[in-house]
Amino acid sequence: MVGAGAFGTALAISLASNGQPTLLWGRDAAQMGAMAKARQNAQRLAGLRFPETLEVTADITKIPLKAVILLAVPTQALRATLIQHRHILHSHMLIACCKGVERGSGLLPLEVIADVLPSVRSAILTGPSFANDIAAGLPTALTLATKDVDAKTLQTLLSTPALRLYLSDDPIGAQLGGALKNVVAIAAGIAIGAGLGDSARAALMTRGFAEMVRFAVLRGAARDTLFGLSGFGDLVLTCTSTQSRNLRYGTAIGTGQTVSETATVEGVMTAHAIIESLLTNENDATDLPITRMVSAVLKEELNMAQAIESLLSRPLRRETDLA
Ligand SMILES: NC(=O)C1=CN([C@@H]2O[C@H](COP(=O)(O)OP(=O)(O)OC[C@H]3O[C@@H](n4cnc5c(N)ncnc54)[C@H](OP(=O)(O)O)[C@@H]3O)[C@@H](O)[C@H]2O)C=CC1
Numbered sequence: 138m139v140g141a142g143a144f145g146t147a148l149a150i151s152l153a154s155n156g157q158p159t160l161l162w163g164r165d166a167a168q169m170g171a172m173a174k175a176r177q178n179a180q181r182l183a184g185l186r187f188p189e190t191l192e193v194t195a196d197i198t199k200i201p202l203k204a205v206i207l208l209a210v211p212t213q214a215l216r217a218t219l220i221q222h223r224h225i226l227h228s229h230m231l232i233a234c235c236k237g238v239e240r241g242s243g244l245l246p247l248e249v250i251a252d253v254l255p256s257v258r259s260a261i262l263t264g265p266s267f268a269n270d271i272a273a274g275l276p277t278a279l280t281l282a283t284k285d286v287d288a289k290t291l292q293t294l295l296s297t298p299a300l301r302l303y304l305s306d307d308p309i310g311a312q313l314g315g316a317l318k319n320v321v322a323i324a325a326g327i328a329i330g331a332g333l334g335d336s337a338r339a340a341l342m343t344r345g346f347a348e349m350v351r352f353a354v355l356r357g358a359a360r361d362t363l364f365g366l367s368g369f370g371d372l373v374l375t376c377t378s379t380q381s382r383n384l385r386y387g388t389a390i391g392t393g394q395t396v397s398e399t400a401t402v403e404g405v406m407t408a409h410a411i412i413e414s415l416l417t418n419e420n421d422a423t424d425l426p427i428t429r430m431v432s433a434v435l436k437e438e439l440n441m442a443q444a445i446e447s448l449l450s451r452p453l454r455r456e457t458d459l460a
């Protein structure tokens with residue numbers, strides 16, 4: 138496991154609890170030392186003890202030769218991680234566990250991997266799951282999306298009695314579902330924080346989902362993928378649970394609080410990345426009113442009242458119209 142934050146630690150605990158010898162690598166030697174000593178990640182998953190089969194290290198050369206590597210760093214840190222450790226990572230199967238779009242390039246995690254390490258085999262692991270739930274061994278279902286011929290072997294390797302992996306051969310759709318639902322969750326949080334009510338949240342979730350499907354299909358995804366765990370499933374979880382950092386972030390913005398950017402809130406950069414990529418890529422020209430509003434509010438180009446007014450004054454249309 139590369140990345141010892143909440144999600145990397147949770148997946149490592151889950152796999153090791155299933156009897157798999159698992160190596161959890163993090164970049165901060167002092168932090169890794171403390172985790173190895175306490176047998177828990179006190180900073181991000183306090184109280185959830187490491188099984189004996191879980192080894193913690195800050196030495197990336199300890200990764201065994203043929204190991205499958207899960208990459209659990211934020212999307213905006215993925216390229217730097219790949220570049221820094223390319224001499225180790227290039228010969229392994231890489232499973233991206235991040236949810237987002239890279240700012241500047243508009244690329245999805247597997248596209249970033251292909252850009253840095255063109256010949257590497259890769260997959261995306263995504264879907265509705267909170268790190269705490271996975272680490273506690275609660276039942277969870279995720280999507281493992283890949284074009285790789287060894288997909289079934291990977292599915293078996295990474296599934297546990299509590300963590301069920303469903304296979305998909307649509308990595309684009311799975312990645313876009315995971316990335317876009319974070320943006321909609323910020324919008325849902327803003328609505329809740331601003332006191333617009335649960336009905337407004339349901340409207341945003343539904344129209345946000347329409348937006349997700351529209352953009353994903355345009356980017357080459359299969360429409361059905363968005364109706365699965367990685368799209369609809371994760372949208373529901375993230376927009377309705379206060380465990381979600383994206384929802385909490387949006388709620389704080391909606392209540393007018395000043396928000397610190399220290400936590401991983403993937404929807405922020407993803408909203409900007411998508412809207413900025415629309416300016417440069419004509420093929421992506423589509424109507425994304427909710428993503429556009431989230432990006433504009435977070436950049437303080439619009440205040441909340443203007444954003445809400447702009448969404449509510451859009452022309453009336455048929456529900457199933459494409460835009
Ligand atoms: N938490 C969750 O419930 C879930 C998270 N995810 C996804 O997993 C991804 C990671 O999120 P999460 O684990 O929660 O985030 P955290 O903020 O908990 O952890 C991020 C981790 O990435 C590390 N990191 C950041 N930059 C780099 C870098 N350049 N090189 C090496 N390591 C780096 C951090 O190290 P350091 O501590 O040294 O800064 C930290 O260990 C995100 O894309 C998220 O959407 C998916 C499903 C559930």
Ligand SMILES: O=C(CO)COP(=O)(O)O
Pocket residue numbers: 236264265266267319322371374375380381382383384401402403
């Ligand atoms: O991706 C997640 C749930 O599936 C985690 O959501 P947050 O990043 O908003 O906490």
